[in-house]
Amino acid sequence: MKRRVPLILTAVVxxxxxxxxxxxxxxxxxLQNLLTDWVQIIFAFAIWLGALNLMKLSGESLxxxxxxxxxxxxxxxxxxxxxxxxxxxxxxxxxxxxxTPFDWIYQNxxxxxxxxxxxxxxxxxxxxxxxxxxxxxREATLLLAAGVLVMLGRVPIGDRLTGFLPEGYxxxxxxxxxxxxxxxxGQRAIxxxxxxGIVSTSLRLxxxxxxxxxxxxx
Amino acid sequence: xxxxxxxxxxxxxxAVGTTVAGAAVAVAERMLxxxxxxxxxxxxxxxxxxxxxxxxxxxxxxxxxxxVRDAVAQLPPGAHVLLACDYDPGSAAELQPMTxxxxxxxxxxxxxxxxxxxxPQGPPQADLALEEALRDPAVAALAPRYGxxxxxxxxxxxNEVVIQRLGSSIPAVFPRDYRGTPIAQFPIMAGVRDxxxxxxxxxxxxxxxxxxxxxxxxxxxxxxxxxxxTTAVSAPLYYTYYPAQLTGLLGGMKGAAEYExxxxxxxxxxxYMFSQSLSHIxxxxxxxxxxxxxxxxRSRRPQP
Numbered sequence: 001m002k003r004r005v006p007l008i009l010t011a012v013v014x015x016x017x018x019x020x021x022x023x024x025x026x027x028x029x030x031l032q033n034l035l036t037d038w039v040q041i042i043f044a045f046a047i048w049l050g051a052l053n054l055m056k057l058s059g060e061s062l063x064x065x066x067x068x069x070x071x072x073x074x075x076x077x078x079x080x081x082x083x084x085x086x087x088x089x090x091x092x093x094x095x096x097x098x099x100t101p102f103d104w105i106y107q108n109x110x111x112x113x114x115x116x117x118x119x120x121x122x123x124x125x126x127x128x129x130x131x132x133x134x135x136x137x138r139e140a141t142l143l144l145a146a147g148v149l150v151m152l153g154r155v156p157i158g159d160r161l162t163g164f165l166p167e168g169y170x171x172x173x174x175x176x177x178x179x180x181x182x183x184x185x186g187q188r189a190i191x192x193x194x195x196x197g198i199v200s201t202s203l204r205l206x207x208x209x210x211x212x213x214x215x216x217x218x
Numbered sequence: 219x220x221x222x223x224x225x226x227x228x229x230x231x232x233a234v235g236t237t238v239a240g241a242a243v244a245v246a247e248r249m250l251x252x253x254x255x256x257x258x259x260x261x262x263x264x265x266x267x268x269x270x271x272x273x274x275x276x277x278x279x280x281x282x283x284x285x286v287r288d289a290v291a292q293l294p295p296g297a298h299v300l301l302a303c304d305y306d307p308g309s310a311a312e313l314q315p316m317t318x319x320x321x322x323x324x325x326x327x328x329x330x331x332x333x334x335x336x337x338p339q340g341p342p343q344a345d346l347a348l349e350e351a352l353r354d355p356a357v358a359a360l361a362p363r364y365g366x367x368x369x370x371x372x373x374x375x376x377n378e379v380v381i382q383r384l385g386s387s388i389p390a391v392f393p394r395d396y397r398g399t400p401i402a403q404f405p406i407m408a409g410v411r412d413x414x415x416x417x418x419x420x421x422x423x424x425x426x427x428x429x430x431x432x433x434x435x436x437x438x439x440x441x442x443x444x445x446x447x448t449t450a451v452s453a454p455l456y457y458t459y460y461p462a463q464l465t466g467l468l469g470g471m472k473g474a475a476e477y478e479x480x481x482x483x484x485x486x487x488x489x490y491m492f493s494q495s496l497s498h499i500x501x502x503x504x505x506x507x508x509x510x511x512x513x514x515x516r517s518r519r520p521q522p
Contacts, residue, residue, distance in 0.1 A: 021439075029386065036383040037390070040376035047375060093398045096342065096372075106342055111307040114339075118308035122497065126261045127254045130504045134512050144509070148502055154450070154472050156275035157495035172278055179457050187458045 007208045014206035055079065081105075146182075150175045246511035257504060264500040268493040274484075275491050282457075283476035285466025286445045287323070289418055290481075295328035297417035298410060300442075302432060303333060303340035303347075305424035309449050313422050314347060315474040315487035316447035320420050321351035321368075323481045328360065330406050331368040332416070334392065336380055336427045338373045341396050345370060354483065365404035372396035378431035385413050385440040413440040418465075422447045429456050433463045447473060 020028040061072035090100035135141040152158035153175020162170040204210035305313045324331050333344040371392040374380045383391045388410055394400055401407045419442045423429040429446040436442040443465055450470025460467045468477050471494055474487035
């Protein structure tokens, strides 16, 4: 029963969505609307679940004084402070309005900290490119050449460097060609492969052949 | 002293050659072991120094960026456009200029802009972009009003399922706006049912859910016209959809700068292009030096 009910639910919902795609009329359209509304509600609860799980793991880390417990302390403190400020000191349901304390936290703390984390990628990308982009063999040399051409062709200075060449042969044109021809072909092949994989996995799920998502052995 | 070579010049030249080659290899070995903090220092200078100079570079507009501009430009005044902000402050440096320019172009054309987000941080980013767009003289002259010319519907959980539901009813997904006011109170939402009421969808995406989902559900399923602005790192994936499933594609800050040039609203992306140019040059120089060092020292390494 514990496994049969989820299997039946998966099959019914999956088949409903598939049928609705081909017959977008009643009763399937109504069923699809109902199910998508349910999905949104489940997603909203999943956000709560994620937040509570974060608190649980951080709390455990702090309680047991695990290796990185100071970070867990900061996580809990920031979470609680932001939630309290948003819920009780920012005008109730209008907590997102400009000028509220919650908005201040978002603009002056979350925003710059988040941007800083992402900006650090530039340094790691630079360091990784220096160490990894090596002409070790033919394939690596091709990757290296494509990488350098795209890197130069995607900035205006690339156009400047090859401005003396006729249009169509400049670095920017080369970079565009790389993105539009070899890149596009490769990406499409990957995407078609992924799509076929998704179709087969979905079919296995709907027919109850694939059961690993239920936990335990198949 | 006339520069004639000595009779025993050959062995001397060989010795000098060997010494120079040895020194070059030694330098190359040091290059390969360079402390990465040197690299960080060079990148810091390359990124930050140009920000102090207001140097504008010539940016050539690619067909992908022109596609977004043209798709918006051909819409009649009063048409509804949907701006989906699916990103967070982390990628705002690349994506915020696109959002701002899109808003400037749409509002200056008297289009009605409906903003939403599948990422919780999207709507506040859109609010910031709206603030900036409304300050532009071309937009300010038309004095667009909230609820009539533009609206922020906020965030809705559910990822691609939300897009699917928008295809059957937009008011069912967003019964209230970002600040909790029922959308029935806003004239901009009068007559807006589903994607058939939306003339153009512009998705600004930093990942999942984002452009892939908008193309697959809004575009392919409900035949909406979709354009996209994405981070540079994810742009290669989305080229597969252009031009059949995406009317236009803006990739990273370069894409944002191209869109600014095409739409005629020079903004932050153009200002940052010099910084990006220099940083790319620094990285390319280091890659080339690294490879030169690698080739010079190759003979000394054990072959696999």
